Amino acid sequence: MKFCSECAHPLTVSVPEGDNRPRFVCTHCGTIHYQNPKMVIGSIPVWEQDGEFKVLLCKRAIEPRYGYWTLPAGFMENGETTSAAAARETEEEAGANVELGHLFTLLNVVHVHQVHMFYLARLVDLDFAPGIESLDVQLFSESEIPWSDLAFPTIRTTLELFFADRARIREHGGTYGFHTHDIAGPMRAPVQPD
Numbered sequence: 001m002k003f004c005s006e007c008a009h010p011l012t013v014s015v016p017e018g019d020n021r022p023r024f025v026c027t028h029c030g031t032i033h034y035q036n037p038k039m040v041i042g043s044i045p046v047w048e049q050d051g052e053f054k055v056l057l058c059k060r061a062i063e064p065r066y067g068y069w070t071l072p073a074g075f076m077e078n079g080e081t082t083s084a085a086a087a088r089e090t091e092e093e094a095g096a097n098v099e100l101g102h103l104f105t106l107l108n109v110v111h112v113h114q115v116h117m118f119y120l121a122r123l124v125d126l127d128f129a130p131g132i133e134s135l136d137v138q139l140f141s142e143s144e145i146p147w148s149d150l151a152f153p154t155i156r157t158t159l160e161l162f163f164a165d166r167a168r169i170r171e172h173g174g175t176y177g178f179h180t181h182d183i184a185g186p187m188r189a190p191v192q193p194d
Contacts, residue, residue, distance in 0.1 A: 006031045037113045040154075041085035042073020043121035044162055045098050047139055053166075054139035055159070056123060058093045060151055061135045068151035071118060071158065072096070074133075086119045094137045096128040101176075105161060107154045108182045116154040116183075120176055142166075153183045 001011055001024045009028035016023055016032050024033040045056040057069045072093040076085040083100050090098050101120030108115055130137045140146070142163050150156045165176045 001033055001035075004029060004031055005033070035113075037115050039076040039082070039085075040073055040109075040114050040116040041076045041082050041089060041119075042071050042116070043086045043090045043098055043100065043119045044071055044104060044158065045090055045094065045096055045121045045123050047123045047126065052141070054141050055145070055162070056094055056096060056128065056137060056139055057145070058130065058134040059136040059138075060133065061130070062133050065151035067135065068149050069146050070151040070155050073116070073118065082117055083119060086117075086121070090121065091131075093131045093134050094128050095131055096137070097124040098122060099124055103178060104176060105154075105158045106178075106180045107157060108180075109154060110182065111185060116158075118154075118158045153185075157181055157183065 003009065004011055004026035007026060007029040009026055011024045011026055011033065013022050014025050015021060016025055019032075024035070025031070026033070047054050047056070056072070058072050060066055060068055060070055072090040074085075074089040074093065076082065077088075080088070082103070087098060087100055090096050098121035101122065103117060104120045105118045106115065107117070126139075128137055145159060147156070150159070161179045162176070168174065169176070
């Protein structure tokens, strides 16, 4: 930031009294401009019928990671709950109607100042289509997931935990858990063709 959003005067970076971190501070009006992590909220939409179990993924039509696969997710808006954000993002990116379950993963992505949360979700029907931010939307069984073409570490982690829980439930019963993890670094850079 260079200018105060309250009075338009230039900002300085300093540690305000009673604080312990450098902040953007307006020396003219005294406003402290806090910058906090952004919330990325999404869902794990599943379809289960006649013993067939699949997860809905979206192929990204935007950067970063254009052309890579992701769960439907995006930034939470002011004035909405996390569950409302998950349902909205699922509808916007995949055109899918879901019935949300409980929160499944909470992932701290400190290096990009974000927290990612994914809800369990059941597809209400198979009436889905790519939204403006998606090139394609498809259902995948666990063996069909394009693991090497997933967009972000949070997507891989969430899917790995989801299928591990699913295997445990099939073997021993029980329910899906709630998982928290810290994601240490970015996903590898895309390989450019020669």
